[in-house]
Amino acid sequence: MEYKENVLCYEDYCELRESVGWLLFSKEQTQKALINSLYTVIVVKDSQTVGMGRLIGDGMYYTIVDIVVQPNYQKQGIGNKIVNMIIEFVDKETPIGGRSSIQLIAEKGKETFYEKLGFKIIPHEFCGSGMRKVIRK
Numbered sequence: 001m002e003y004k005e006n007v008l009c010y011e012d013y014c015e016l017r018e019s020v021g022w023l024l025f026s027k028e029q030t031q032k033a034l035i036n037s038l039y040t041v042i043v044v045k046d047s048q049t050v051g052m053g054r055l056i057g058d059g060m061y062y063t064i065v066d067i068v069v070q071p072n073y074q075k076q077g078i079g080n081k082i083v084n085m086i087i088e089f090v091d092k093e094t095p096i097g098g099r100s101s102i103q104l105i106a107e108k109g110k111e112t113f114y115e116k117l118g119f120k121i122i123p124h125e126f127c128g129s130g131m132r133k134v135i136r137k
């Protein structure tokens with residue numbers, strides 16, 4: 001199992017999303033989004049890409065997106081390692097005396113996976129609910 005940074009390509013991205021039943025975005029949007037990623041991780045086993053994760057953000061606020069482990073390879077610690085690599089990237093980028101916030105939207109039922117990695121469910125005592133608006137054309 002090999003973990004590679006910043007080499008996530010369009011084909012692997014689409015295949016992995018489809019492997020877990022997620023809809024795709026348009027090709028143009030996807031290619032732009034991949035270029036604009038701050039940091040990506042892929043996991044390669046026997047020349048096949050079996051996992052990915054992606055980080056977007058501006059140096060203060062970061063969002064984790066597209067955490068996918070191909071179904072045949074789930075429950076082997078791969079997802080955990082991908083997210084930990086992303087957290088480590090943000091940790092290194094955060095200056096002494098600074099502060100970074102990493103957000104994400106968990107799929108329904110996947111909250112425990114992220115809680116084990118140190119994420120807190122919102123709302124909680126200091127935060128209201130996460131909110132989202134989707135634009136479709």
Ligand SMILES: CC(C)(COP(=O)(O)OP(=O)(O)OC[C@H]1O[C@@H](n2cnc3c(N)ncnc32)[C@H](O)[C@@H]1OP(=O)(O)O)[C@@H](O)C(=O)NCCC(=O)NCCS
Pocket residue numbers: 020067068069070073074075076077078079080081105106107109110111112113114116
């Ligand atoms: C969610 C997902 C990324 C987890 O990846 P994975 O490689 O199977 O997870 P890991 O094996 O690294 O599991 C890490 C820990 O989280 C737990 N976990 C994994 N999937 C879980 C789930 N669906 N519900 C609750 N806990 C889960 C594991 O039991 C493990 O706990 P442990 O360390 O105490 O043993 C993977 O199931 C997946 O790709 N699912 C489809 C896409 C998806 O939902 N992505 C997340 C979007 S928010």
